[in-house]
Amino acid sequence: MVLSQKIHDAFKGTVERMTNPRTVSAFKEKGVLSVSEFIIAGDNLVSKCPTWSWESGEPSKRKPYLPAEKQFLITRNVPCLRRAASVEEEYEAAGGEVLLDNEDNDGWLATHGKPRETKLDENERLPSIENLDVSTKSGIQSIPSYFGRDEEEDIPDMAEFDDPSNLIETDPATLQSTYLVAHEPDDDNILRTRTYDISITYDKYYQTPRVWLTGYDESRMLLKPELVLEDVSQDHARKTVTIEDHPHLPGKHASVHPCRHGAVMKKIIDVLMSRGVEPEVDKYLFLFLKFVASVIPTIEYDYTMDFDLGSSSN
Amino acid sequence: MEENKRPILQFAPFQSAVDEGFWHRLSSLKLNELGIDDSPIPVSGFFAPCSHYQVSNHLTLISESLPSEESSSSTTSHGNRNRCPVPGMLYNTNTLEAYRGLDKEALLKAESKKIWDDIHSGRAVEDSTLLSRFFLISYADLKKWSFHYWFAFPALVLEPAATLNYIQPASQYFSSKEAESLSAACNDWRKSTVTADVPFFLVYVKSDSSVSVRLLKDWDLCQDDCQQLLFGFYDPCHLPNNPGWPLRNFLCLIAVHWKINNIRFLCYRENRGFADLGLCLVGEAVITVPEAWKDHGFIPATVGWESIKGKKGARCISLAKTMDPRRLAVSAA
Structure with a gap:
């Protein structure tokens, strides 16, 4: 692991143990959430977007400052039909602008242009975020050594077929489709449908939500976290997305590092307020997930926006 | 339609997905409690x-799928709409x-006999979760941190196979008034913590086009003024022309318990967590109950x-990267 990151983790852990969780709201001033505001915003997300639910996770990892049954939010089996990396290549190939710049600096909702009609989803818009500099000076370097340093031959396949069987079930009522994902490209070298479990935890140190990704391939086997990076916008893949221990689940997971979340959220809130929209704290996660969509543009999780964002380009 | 012209009703198989946490908890159960008890x-x-x-849902195993180690704080949240429980069995062996x-x-x-018994005794009507069962066989190699496993989703086989009269999107099948009422009833059903995780249900369409959704055991309570009865189930499958696996055993229950041969079914599906009648399917299956089924001692053939x-x-997954203490020590250095 990168040394600076280890030092930072140790420091963060100590601060988290010694400080009390935030209780005073600083949502509009700093873009951060108190613990109770996180619960309020989470409850609202679960009720408006019921594919999300609260879970309690590993009993041994439970945080005392969160209710036992509301430790983190999760939505499972979210489809990801294309690799973000390849989508960006498409744009470049078509000469499209990947990032739209907006002169008055408030275009955080700007979306990708659509240089080429894709066959997957006509209505799809790929979110992006342009002038929010999330990546610099964070002290967080690219992917640590989780998968990085090993020699190629040392990496065992996470998934493999074992013991093909001669077991045959003859049954005319079983649908013999190879696997049940729609829009399978007939071209074999195109990457296929993946699915993701996306969870949102509360980061006590940064006082913001934090997003975690667990990926599965088209035969529903766990993806190596390094492959998850193919579904992260390439602006972020090697910078703000890191592989770390999940605070409530076992194993290493990809996560959008929260060091700049407060600042980004503050900026979004300022834009809204400058347009005369008074942001409410229970909508925080909708705004937050909208922002996260710019990091993982092809993962189709639910963050339905059901409120007025003013005159934004939505 | 003539009998020999009707297509065979084909069900999309259930698919498994195992969360990393499941293997972590199994390993610690095995090391700390079970030992060689298999x-x-x-x-x-x-x-x-x-x-x-565009994607089907899976049967998912997570760490909470296993009995918890500390029997103290088991907060298995009931009524979680995204986690409808399916009873299963794990046969974990000590050697490859x-x-x-x-x-x-x-x-x-053995597993399908449980389903068969629950259908005959009527227990499956009282508790419909018993209709979909699953099991997996596994070998956990705790020296290499690799796990060999294979799932089965037992389904009773009708001989001859059920045939299909028609299948179409529910939005085409129902009048707009019925569709509206059905969506509302299903959304209420999914919102209530009492019914949110109950995967099989009855759908009554009344003469005034209002629709209600009821538990299987409330069959007797709602027969009056019922113009149409459909058998609904949570369909994990997304395909536009095929129902998912859970309907198989449900059809057997309907045929054996209520002795209905032309069965109208509703494949209940959602979009972003709400009923989507464009995705939901309505179909009519025609089945002939085999003579032998009347004998309770007989157990039908099963697949799955x-x-x-x-x-x-079978499958194999290696989790040495995240579980092997030596590797973890190396990567932390």
């Missing part, structure tokens, strides 16, 4: 109706040889071993 372990799988038009040597046919038979990419075969 008796079957009851587990819970979770699923939900299809919630996206024992794993390969398991009598797969006998295991499948999971295929991966069209092939029958």
